[in-house]
Amino acid sequence: MTDTVIQATNLSKAYRLGVANNSFPTLRDTLASGARRILHRQPVLGRRNNGDDQFWALRDVSFEVRAGEVLAVIGPNGAGKSTILKILAQIVEPTSGRATIRGRLGALLEVGTGFHAELTGRENIYLNGAILGMRRAEIRSKLDEIVDFSGVEPFLDTPVKRYSSGMYLRLAFAIAAHVDPDILVVDEILAVGDAAFQKKCIAKAESVAETGRTVLIASHQMSVLQRLCNRAILLDGGTILADGPTGDLVRNYLQTQEAQASTDLSTRTTRTGRGRLRVVGIEVFNKKGPVASGQPAVFRLQVDGPREAAQCLVTIIDDLGDPVTSFDSLEHSLHDRQGDDYTVDVESLMLRPGCYRIDVALVADDRVVEDHVETAAMFDVMPGLLDDRPVTAQPGFGNVSFPHRWKVRR
Amino acid sequence: MGRQGSRDSIIVSVRTDPLPATVETVIDPSRKRRLIDLSELWRYREVVFFLAWRDFKVKYRQTYLGVLWAMLQPLVAMSVFSVFFGRLVGISSNGAPYPLFVLCGLVPWNFFSRAVGSMTGSLVNNQELVKRVYFPRLIIPMSAMAACLTDMIVGFALLFAALLAFGTWPVPQVLFLPLFVLVMAASATGLGVALSAINVRFRDVGYLVPFSLQIVLFMTPVVYPGSLVPHFWRPLYSMNPMVGIVEAVRWSVLGTPADWVMISISILSSLALLVAGLAIFSKSERAFPDLI
Numbered sequence: 001m002t003d004t005v006i007q008a009t010n011l012s013k014a015y016r017l018g019v020a021n022n023s024f025p026t027l028r029d030t031l032a033s034g035a036r037r038i039l040h041r042q043p044v045l046g047r048r049n050n051g052d053d054q055f056w057a058l059r060d061v062s063f064e065v066r067a068g069e070v071l072a073v074i075g076p077n078g079a080g081k082s083t084i085l086k087i088l089a090q091i092v093e094p095t096s097g098r099a100t101i102r103g104r105l106g107a108l109l110e111v112g113t114g115f116h117a118e119l120t121g122r123e124n125i126y127l128n129g130a131i132l133g134m135r136r137a138e139i140r141s142k143l144d145e146i147v148d149f150s151g152v153e154p155f156l157d158t159p160v161k162r163y164s165s166g167m168y169l170r171l172a173f174a175i176a177a178h179v180d181p182d183i184l185v186v187d188e189i190l191a192v193g194d195a196a197f198q199k200k201c202i203a204k205a206e207s208v209a210e211t212g213r214t215v216l217i218a219s220h221q222m223s224v225l226q227r228l229c230n231r232a233i234l235l236d237g238g239t240i241l242a243d244g245p246t247g248d249l250v251r252n253y254l255q256t257q258e259a260q261a262s263t264d265l266s267t268r269t270t271r272t273g274r275g276r277l278r279v280v281g282i283e284v285f286n287k288k289g290p291v292a293s294g295q296p297a298v299f300r301l302q303v304d305g306p307r308e309a310a311q312c313l314v315t316i317i318d319d320l321g322d323p324v325t326s327f328d329s330l331e332h333s334l335h336d337r338q339g340d341d342y343t344v345d346v347e348s349l350m351l352r353p354g355c356y357r358i359d360v361a362l363v364a365d366d367r368v369v370e371d372h373v374e375t376a377a378m379f380d381v382m383p384g385l386l387d388d389r390p391v392t393a394q395p396g397f398g399n400v401s402f403p404h405r406w407k408v409r410r
Numbered sequence: 411m412g413r414q415g416s417r418d419s420i421i422v423s424v425r426t427d428p429l430p431a432t433v434e435t436v437i438d439p440s441r442k443r444r445l446i447d448l449s450e451l452w453r454y455r456e457v458v459f460f461l462a463w464r465d466f467k468v469k470y471r472q473t474y475l476g477v478l479w480a481m482l483q484p485l486v487a488m489s490v491f492s493v494f495f496g497r498l499v500g501i502s503s504n505g506a507p508y509p510l511f512v513l514c515g516l517v518p519w520n521f522f523s524r525a526v527g528s529m530t531g532s533l534v535n536n537q538e539l540v541k542r543v544y545f546p547r548l549i550i551p552m553s554a555m556a557a558c559l560t561d562m563i564v565g566f567a568l569l570f571a572a573l574l575a576f577g578t579w580p581v582p583q584v585l586f587l588p589l590f591v592l593v594m595a596a597s598a599t600g601l602g603v604a605l606s607a608i609n610v611r612f613r614d615v616g617y618l619v620p621f622s623l624q625i626v627l628f629m630t631p632v633v634y635p636g637s638l639v640p641h642f643w644r645p646l647y648s649m650n651p652m653v654g655i656v657e658a659v660r661w662s663v664l665g666t667p668a669d670w671v672m673i674s675i676s677i678l679s680s681l682a683l684l685v686a687g688l689a690i691f692s693k694s695e696r697a698f699p700d701l702i
Binding site: 015086087088089090091092093094095096097098099100101102103104105107109116118119123126127130131132133135136182 | 433434435436437438439456457459460461463464467468471472539541542543544545696697699700
């Protein structure tokens with residue numbers, strides 16, 4: 001096909017575990033192992049490739065992308081998303097396989113690459129622009145646009161070391177967003193900055209997609225991907241599980257994620273935090289029947305560990321991965337009580353029917369995160385009556401409903 | 411493959427400009443690599459410029475004296491060496507005033523040792539760039555070297571000012587000076603790119619280089635003339651590229667007699683160093699992001 005811009009055939013990437021984990025080998029190690037190999041009559045310089053110490057980040061991945069396609073790369077952490085993008089951007093060399101790319105490819109893998117703290121904002125625009133592949137004249141002509149987009153104009157001639165982290169990121173993204181390659185490769189950078197700036201970034205990505213350029217995006221923000229991408233590939237364990245329309249794949253992916261939520265939390269290993277306190281169980285229930293819109297609901301967390309007060313955070317996330325609301329035990333109310341565990345009593349659940357998941361976090365008094373579990377549990381909300389009004393699922397029209405009164409024209 | 415999004419077809423029809431069929435990149439681990447891809451380097455020349463400019467700008471930022479440091483350092487070294495080696499020890503300077511003689515060695519030597527030193531650490535210090543964007547990696551050590559050129563130019567300006575202050579005029583063979591500077595840059599590049607690549611894998615190099623350079627200073631005719639070395643040892647001695655380069659710079663600036671056998675050996679060894687350095691670099695280049 002003539003309009004194929006990326007053709008990847010059997011791409012594989014192996015990392016040697018010793019190298020990846022133990023930072024770098026010292027000269028002494030190499031001399032010692034060389035000496036050992038001489039003693040054992042093994043070749044001194046040959047590479048040992050016995051497979052045991054290898055980790056395949058990517059295995060036999062083949063796909064093609066046509067001009068103008070906006071492709072989402074989805075999958076859990078460690079699935080190989082970044083590795084694919086890094087190979088296409090020529091940062092990482094594949095172990096085997098082949099890829100052909102037609103056209104100028106620009107990669108936004110991490111913003112702010114090549115920023116130098118001592119240089120001013122303006123100087124960094126030139127430096128970073130050049131690193132990202134822009135010509136000096138091109139940068140000069142886009143300078144105003146970049147400055148405008150970033151909103152750091154008053155500080156343009158201040159060294160970036162005096163910038164706030166938000167300003168720094170905004171400037172970095174503004175530069176990256178103004179590189180105009182034929183093929184744009186984006187890794188998780190849409191999660192930069194505050195909500196307003198994020199909106200700006202998504203709008204920019206949309207406009208890039210609409211000008212007919214080819215875009216590859218890896219992200220965890222499913223709703224953004226659904227909006228931007230017409231096609232997706234789903235990766236897991238370094239191989240492509242599915243290739244198809246974004247909507248189907250996102251649903252597919254979230255289902256596998258939710259299957260994980262039903263596992264026992266006490267044995268869950270995919271969690272972060274100090275771990276002195278751990279959430280070992282979550283229940284979502286309604287004493288009087290099924291969990292439904294407009295009905296009471298209880299979220300109960302069982303916590304294991306020393307008996308001490310901690311901040312408890314519960315976030316409810318919709319089926320696209322966007323947070324809907326959250327409960328924070330530090331935001332006190334006069335009606336709060338004390339007990340053995342953490343429970344959130346909801347008088348009337350204002351969620352629309354659908355499938356939701358819960359992220360939980362415990363933070364100790366010394367501000368250290370004790371436990372953080374993503375997709376700790378999932379629950380279904382049934383249709384119900386809120387303030388005597390039926391609440392039904394309205395995909396695309398929001399996840400929440402409020403008690404309200406209409407006054408309608410006759 | 412099901413990629414029949416409704417939006418897809420619309421977008422393809424919106425696109426009016428033809429694909430630049432000329433730019434085609436093939437990623438294939440088994441492809442042959444050239445020793446040095448000059449056309450690619452040329453395409454990325456502005457990155458060399460900006461990185462060198464960055465190093466230069468940052469070098470003297472927040473200093474009171476600024477670029478004056480580039481003059482002060484060789485001046486102070488020249489005075490100290492003149493007092494100790496010129497006056498107290500009484501080392502021969504082939505007929506030229508000792509301060510000029512030693513400055514003539516210091517300016518090229520300072521460039522060489524600084525360039526090699528900063529190139530050695532360049533890849534590791536710029537690992538953010540190596541891990542996250544693509545451009546020919548050779549650009550990183552090259553621009554580290556380019557940033558040292560300014561100090562050398564200031565150094566040579568100082569040297570010629572000192573020359574006039576001592577009442578001597580430059581000799582006609584000064585026209586050959588740029589040629590020797592080029593040879594020096596080639597040898598620094600060869601050694602520097604090789605060390606920068608090895609430093610990615612073995613950080614020991616970062617500790618080894620500064621003190622090795624101090625030793626090599628005494629194996630280079632900076633404070634003494636090369637003629638002090640016995641004839642028998644001269645060919646071996648001249649394998650150090652800086653031996654012939656310093657001698658040649660003295661010949662072109664001060665007009666002191668030169669041993670052309672030594673200079674020729676050093677030039678050959680510079681070129682060999684350049685080729686070997688680039689070979690080591692291009693061989694290990696592809697593993698940088700995995701190792702750094």
